[in-house]
Amino acid sequence: MRSSGDAPHIVVSHVDKVFPGAGREVVALRDINLEIPRGQFVCLLGPSGCGKSTLLNAVAGFALPSAGSITADGQPVTGPGPARGMVFQEYALFPWMTVADNIAFGLEIKGQPKADIAATVDRLLAMLSLGEFRHRYPKDLSGGMRQRVAIARVLALDSPIMLMDEPFGALDALTRRNLQDELLRIWSELKKTILFVTHSIEEAIYLADRIIVMTYRPGTVKRDLLVDLPRLRDPAAPEFNALKRELGQLVMEEQQRHHNDEIRVAAID
Ligand SMILES: Nc1ncnc2c1ncn2[C@@H]1O[C@H](COP(=O)(O)OP(=O)(O)OP(=O)(O)O)[C@@H](O)[C@H]1O
Numbered sequence: 024m025r026s027s028g029d030a031p032h033i034v035v036s037h038v039d040k041v042f043p044g045a046g047r048e049v050v051a052l053r054d055i056n057l058e059i060p061r062g063q064f065v066c067l068l069g070p071s072g073c074g075k076s077t078l079l080n081a082v083a084g085f086a087l088p089s090a091g092s093i094t095a096d097g098q099p100v101t102g103p104g105p106a107r108g109m110v111f112q113e114y115a116l117f118p119w120m121t122v123a124d125n126i127a128f129g130l131e132i133k134g135q136p137k138a139d140i141a142a143t144v145d146r147l148l149a150m151l152s153l154g155e156f157r158h159r160y161p162k163d164l165s166g167g168m169r170q171r172v173a174i175a176r177v178l179a180l181d182s183p184i185m186l187m188d189e190p191f192g193a194l195d196a197l198t199r200r201n202l203q204d205e206l207l208r209i210w211s212e213l214k215k216t217i218l219f220v221t222h223s224i225e226e227a228i229y230l231a232d233r234i235i236v237m238t239y240r241p242g243t244v245k246r247d248l249l250v251d252l253p254r255l256r257d258p259a260a261p262e263f264n265a266l267k268r269e270l271g272q273l274v275m276e277e278q279q280r281h282h283n284d285e286i287r288v289a290a291i292d
Pocket of ligand 1: 042043044049050051069070071073074075076077078222226241
């Protein structure tokens with residue numbers, strides 16, 4: 024028998040998600056089955072519209088599946104819960120709160136003692152190199168700094184699972200790489216399970232233990248592959264490039280289907 028430590032941390036079982044539409048419904052997900060072990064870094068990869076965010080939101084509990092089931096940290100997902108922290112592309116910070124207060128917010132809601140909250144905030148400010156910015160407001164920060172605060176805010180809650188929806192999509196290339204490296208450092212230190220949405224093939228190969236390539240409408244698992252390259256990975260290395268070519272082909276096929284679908288819909292309208 025397996026101990027709970029060996030049980031998959033996230034289980035997605037026969038999940039469908041159908042959005043009703045005027046005239047035509049959208050099958051965003053069809054029969055998704057995934058078992059994600061504790062501590063694995065998984066990227067969901069695919070072109071726009073293939074259901075990556077829909078799947079992430081289903082695991083988060085924001086939008087439940089039309090059919091099938093999801094368990095996370097051993098519990099059925101029936102809504103958002105403390106085991107699953109979410110980082111969005113749009114930083115989702117409170118603009119009227121300082122950096123430190125944004126990080127402290129969730130802990131205050133939980134009613135933690137003030138001294139514990141202060142200690143956690145100090146630790147996270149240091150971990151994400153935000154010490155100098157603790158009294159600043161989000162509007163006075165760069166996009167990269169805001170995203171550091173968003174990550175710190177989720178880490179404050181100590182969720183074993185981090186769900187990340189294109190968190191670095193709006194950042195310039197250098198800031199993005201910098202935050203990818205920070206995330207890898209934090210992940211290896213804190214041993215979180217991460218489900219990370221991206222449409223960047225390079226980002227997926229740079230970060231993930233495992234890449235799930237999704238198909239466009241209906242969203243299904245097209246390829247589920249393990250990335251067996253040592254970290255930190257070198258995007259110029261031949262093995263990295265070989266994988267990039269292989270995944271590029273898969274993603275392009277789905278992009279083409281997306282394109283054809285748009286032409287078909289435009290012709291009907
Ligand atoms: N609330 C909704 N109502 C109707 N259709 C929706 C809704 N949310 C998503 N969809 C549709 O479901 C499909 C999957 O969308 P989803 O946002 O999950 O894709 P994605 O892969 O995350 O794309 P992107 O990278 O553009 O965010 C799309 O065709 C989208 O139009």
